[in-house]
Amino acid sequence: MAAGLRAVRRWGLVATAPGLAFTRSASVVKNASNAQPNWLGVGLAFGTSAALWAFLVKEHNEDVMEYERRKRERGHKCTGCS
C-alpha cells in the first residue's frame, strides 16, 4: 500500500508539500502566520489611521480659521455670497 501511495504521489494526484519536481513553480510560498496576530501590521494600520484622522481634523480646523480670517478681511463687502 505504501508503494501504491508513493506512486500516486508521484503522479501528482495527492497533495504534498510543494517540491520542484511536482509543481514546476519557481517560488515556494511560506505558510502565513495566521495563528497569532501580525502585530507589526496591526500597529501600522492603527498608526496610519490615527495619523490620517489627526491630519484631517487639523486640516479642517485650519480651513475654518482661514475661512473666518478671509471673511473678516473682506469686511462683509460681498453680499452676494453667504
Place this chain on the structure above:
Amino acid sequence: MAFLPDESRSLPPPPLLNKGSVWLGFAGWGQFLSPPAAAGIHRQVLFATLGCFVGYHLVKRTEYVHAKVDRELFEYIRHHPVDFQPATG
C-alpha cells in the same frame, strides 16, 4: 487646475462628517461585509479612515467647482442685464 486651489479656502469648509466622507467611509468599512477577504478591526478602521479622508477632499473640491460655476453664472447675469429682465406679462 490643482486639486484644491488656494481660492477654495475662501469657501466655508464642509463639516468633517459630510455626505461624501460618511459615504466613502461606510463604503471602505463595507469592503469587509462579504466576502471576508481581510478581516480584522484594524483593517476595517484603516479602510473606513481612508474612505472618510478621500470623501472629505472630494466634497471640498466639489463645493469649490460648484461655487466657481455659480460665481461665473452670476457674473454673466450681471454683465448681461438685458437678457435677464423679469418677464413682462
